[in-house]
Amino acid sequence: MCIASLYFILLDMYPFFFFSFSYSGAKLALDSLEVPVGCVIVEDGKVIASGRNRTNETRNATRHAEMEAIDTLLEQWREKRLSTSEVAEIFSKCNLYVTCEPCIMCAAALSIVGIEEVFYGCANDKFGGCGSILSLHSSSSEALMSGGVPQGKGFKCTGGIMASEAVSLFRNFYEQGNPNAPKPHRPLTHQAIQ
Amino acid sequence: MCIASLYFILLDMYPFFFFSFSYSGAKLALDSLEVPVGCVIVEDGKVIASGRNRTNETRNATRHAEMEAIDTLLEQWREKRLSTSEVAEIFSKCNLYVTCEPCIMCAAALSIVGIEEVFYGCANDKFGGCGSILSLHSSSSEALMSGGVPQGKGFKCTGGIMASEAVSLFRNFYEQGNPNAPKPHRPLTHQAIQ
Numbered sequence: 001m002c003i004a005s006l007y008f009i010l011l012d013m014y015p016f017f018f019f020s021f022s023y024s025g026a027k028l029a030l031d032s033l034e035v036p037v038g039c040v041i042v043e044d045g046k047v048i049a050s051g052r053n054r055t056n057e058t059r060n061a062t063r064h065a066e067m068e069a070i071d072t073l074l075e076q077w078r079e080k081r082l083s084t085s086e087v088a089e090i091f092s093k094c095n096l097y098v099t100c101e102p103c104i105m106c107a108a109a110l111s112i113v114g115i116e117e118v119f120y121g122c123a124n125d126k127f128g129g130c131g132s133i134l135s136l137h138s139s140s141s142e143a144l145m146s147g148g149v150p151q152g153k154g155f156k157c158t159g160g161i162m163a164s165e166a167v168s169l170f171r172n173f174y175e176q177g178n179p180n181a182p183k184p185h186r187p188l189t190h191q192a193i194q
Numbered sequence: 195m196c197i198a199s200l201y202f203i204l205l206d207m208y209p210f211f212f213f214s215f216s217y218s219g220a221k222l223a224l225d226s227l228e229v230p231v232g233c234v235i236v237e238d239g240k241v242i243a244s245g246r247n248r249t250n251e252t253r254n255a256t257r258h259a260e261m262e263a264i265d266t267l268l269e270q271w272r273e274k275r276l277s278t279s280e281v282a283e284i285f286s287k288c289n290l291y292v293t294c295e296p297c298i299m300c301a302a303a304l305s306i307v308g309i310e311e312v313f314y315g316c317a318n319d320k321f322g323g324c325g326s327i328l329s330l331h332s333s334s335s336e337a338l339m340s341g342g343v344p345q346g347k348g349f350k351c352t353g354g355i356m357a358s359e360a361v362s363l364f365r366n367f368y369e370q371g372n373p374n375a376p377k378p379h380r381p382l383t384h385q386a387i388q
Contacts, residue, residue: 059281060268062261062303074254087253104330105302108323109256112299129302134328136298 015119018042018097019162022121025052025065026099026169032057033176036169039065039098041073041115043090049073066098066106070113088114095119099166101159104129107136110155117156121166130157209313212236212291213356216315219246219259220293220363226251227370230363233259233292235267235309237284243267260292260300264307282308289313293360295353298323301330304349311350315360324351 018040025038029052041049051069055061077087091114096102099121102110107129110118118130118137129136137157212234219232223246235243245263249255271281285308290296293315296304301323304312312324312331323330331351 056278058268059272059276059278060265061282061306061308062264067256070256071254074252078253082253084250084253088255103302103306105299105306108297108299108302112255112297114255 015097015158015161018047018095019099019119019121021047021050022097022099023162023165023169025050026166029053029065030169030173036173037065037098037100039069039096041069042095042097043093048094049076062105064103064106066096066102067109069096070109074113091115099162099169100124101128101130101132103127104134104136107134111136111153114153115155118158119161120157120159121161122163122170123159131159209291209352209355212241212289213293213313213315215241215244216291216293217356217359217363219244220360223247223259224363224367230367231259231292231294233263233290235263236289236291237287242288243270256299258297258300260290260296261303263290264303268307285309293356293363294318295322295324295326297321298328298330301328305330305347308347309349312352313355314351314353315355316357316364317353325353 021040022038025040026036027038029038030036032052034053034056036053038052039050040047041051049069049072051065051067051072053065054063054068057063074087077090082090094115095117096110096115097119101120101122101124102118103124104127120130123132125132127133131137137155215234216232219234220230221232223232224230228247228250230247232246233244234241235245243263243266245259245261245266247259248257248262251257268281271284276284288309289311290304290309291313295314295316295318296312297318298321314324317326319326321327325331331349
């Protein structure tokens with residue numbers, strides 16, 4: 001195998017490397033009886049923050065993995081006294097790897113902070129904000145352009161990476177039973193619910 | 195004036211009473227060189243939480259007034275060890291009074307936590323999630339129903355209360371200059387930007 005081939009193989013493997021960290025977070029969420037979603041934020045090939053769903057632990061239904069990772073990172077940067085423009089500059093070079101398509105709230109938040117690119121696992125057929133229900137990542141989104149300019153600049157987005165593994169985690173979660181679900185759930189088929 | 199007339203006058207004044215608290219928060223934000231948006235959350239006629247925009251202070255562009263108020267409240271409830279269903283039950287009886295229409299992210303978050311009703315001041319013509327750009331409050335929202343079910347149950351929403359006061363605060367903000375704006379802004383006319 002020539003070095004060029006090896007280079008391209010490694011390049012193809014690149015997202016999977018970071019997804020392994022995201023899936024670790026999702027498994028940690030599963031072990032904590034949380035909806036199993038995990039993510040990492042990557043800058044210059046280095047994981048600089050991670051997050052997992054903590055909605056049950058915090059009793060806060062908005063504490064999705066992406067919001068956790070964003071807030072962890074911004075707290076670090078606040079302590080380092082980075083300016084608003086420095087924060088925006090770093091975010092514009094950051095990528096997010098998340099096991100499930102960001103919901104509408106998270107997609108809007110990612111657009112607001114100005115993340116560069118998002119890679120996700122399975123689609124979020126009920127609440128997805130990156131193509132499944134709304135396309136908040138797209139700066140030419142019809143829903144947004146009809147009334148004004150999009151919130152933030154939008155971001156590049158690629159889904160379907162290791163999707164079956166993400167669905168499998170959701171299935172495990174609903175099979176073991178969600179102790180905090182208000183009503184009994186029907187078993188999950190292939191819909192990712194965050 | 196009969197007692198019945200007085201009753202209806204007081205009933206009409208009810209939202210304005212809570213808006214006065216929201217506007218105090220917005221003015222506090224203005225004094226702190228933040229985009230001037232403030233809100234309160236009301237349960238059974240009592241203000242139980244307040245929030246104001248803290249995006250500059252925290253360097254976190256997602257720390258809108260509504261997210262601040264939600265998180266303050268949920269932190270209190272977490273300390274009281276309320277269960278997820280107890281939290282959901284209280285939220286379903288809470289109203290939010292906010293000086294500017296919630297953005298897409300905040301509208302999604304309010305729907306996720308299951309707030310009962312939202313009253314807002316001026317419209318958010320660029321990013322509004324409660325009618326201006328998207329209608330995430332509406333459980334029959336076309337954008338959502340086309341692909342699935344809405345995230346959360348949606349909530350009742352009334353806008354335009356003391357709107358001119360809210361616009362005036364925005365105008366003051368942009369006239370005094372936003373020290374954290376990445377680029378020079380054009381003066382605000384009547385668009386509410388959060």
